[in-house]
Amino acid sequence: MGRHTKTDKPIPHPTSWLTVLWQVEMLELGGRRYGQWLCQCKCGKTRKVPRMKIINGGIRSCGCMKKALMKEFAEVAAKVWAERRIQQEAANVQ
Ligand SMILES: [Zn+2]
Numbered sequence: 001m002g003r004h005t006k007t008d009k010p011i012p013h014p015t016s017w018l019t020v021l022w023q024v025e026m027l028e029l030g031g032r033r034y035g036q037w038l039c040q041c042k043c044g045k046t047r048k049v050p051r052m053k054i055i056n057g058g059i060r061s062c063g064c065m066k067k068a069l070m071k072e073f074a075e076v077a078a079k080v081w082a083e084r085r086i087q088q089e090a091a092n093v094q
Helices: 051-056 064-093
Strands: 018-029 032-041 046-050
Touching: 018 046, 032 051, 046 051
Parallel strands: none
Antiparallel strands: 018 032, 032 046
């Protein structure tokens, strides 16, 4: 830990899809300075992310992670629903 810690490249949260490229700007918020870093998502898109959000996982993708998770959830839900329906139909036949 040195004096330059604030501008050191942050290490993304373990569940993050982001790769940190380089620092782009400092944000002034309430008298404090926050580094913003350009990150590349695993989908290939880039976005600026505040340093803390990279580390604590507040932002873990360009925004596509949420969409991917929702799609996955919808697919699983559709599958479960289809299986239940097949079972019900089978029960009705008997
Ligand atoms: Zn993405």
